[in-house]
Amino acid sequence: MVDKLILSEDEWRRRLSAEEFAVLRQHGTERAWTGCFVGTKSAGTYVCAGCGHPLFRSGEKFESGTGWPSFTRPITADALSERVDRSYGMVRTEVLCARCDGHLGHVFPDGPAPTGMRFCINSVSMRHVPEGEPISLVTA
Numbered sequence: 052m053v054d055k056l057i058l059s060e061d062e063w064r065r066r067l068s069a070e071e072f073a074v075l076r077q078h079g080t081e082r083a084w085t086g087c088f089v090g091t092k093s094a095g096t097y098v099c100a101g102c103g104h105p106l107f108r109s110g111e112k113f114e115s116g117t118g119w120p121s122f123t124r125p126i127t128a129d130a131l132s133e134r135v136d137r138s139y140g141m142v143r144t145e146v147l148c149a150r151c152d153g154h155l156g157h158v159f160p161d162g163p164a165p166t167g168m169r170f171c172i173n174s175v176s177m178r179h180v181p182e183g184e185p186i187s188l189v190t191a
């Protein structure tokens with residue numbers, strides 16, 4: 052079980068940049084190829100930009116050609132939560148941070164082996180913690 056971080060909309064607005072708020076709290080999407088993690092290969096852990104919750108490992112990042120950072124699986128089974136997103140006339144599976152419910156991106160069943168999954172994630176929803184550095188959770 053993940054210990055939830057629940058903050059008011061005002062508090063999120065105060066803590067996040069305008070871009071982070073638009074994506075994490077308002078289900079926005081950064082434009083393709085504009086995110087800072089599209090091409091990065093540095094070893095480490097990608098954590099939620101809202102709450103610091105570990106989401107993905109660099110070893111499971113792959114080049115999808117989509118213009119968004121893409122991963123084959125989350126760092127742990129309970130790192131993410133998912134829900135059906137019927138916006139824009141599509142049925143997609145939205146991926147959220149399991150701790151703060153921040154919007155991360157979507158998951159599609161067209162990824163590489165071994166999982167066959169492609170977690171398509173906004174750079175602005177994440178921070179990169181280099182290998183060996185401590186991961187600290189944001190608290191209320």
Ligand code: FE
Nearest residue numbers: 099102148151
């Ligand atoms: Fe989070």
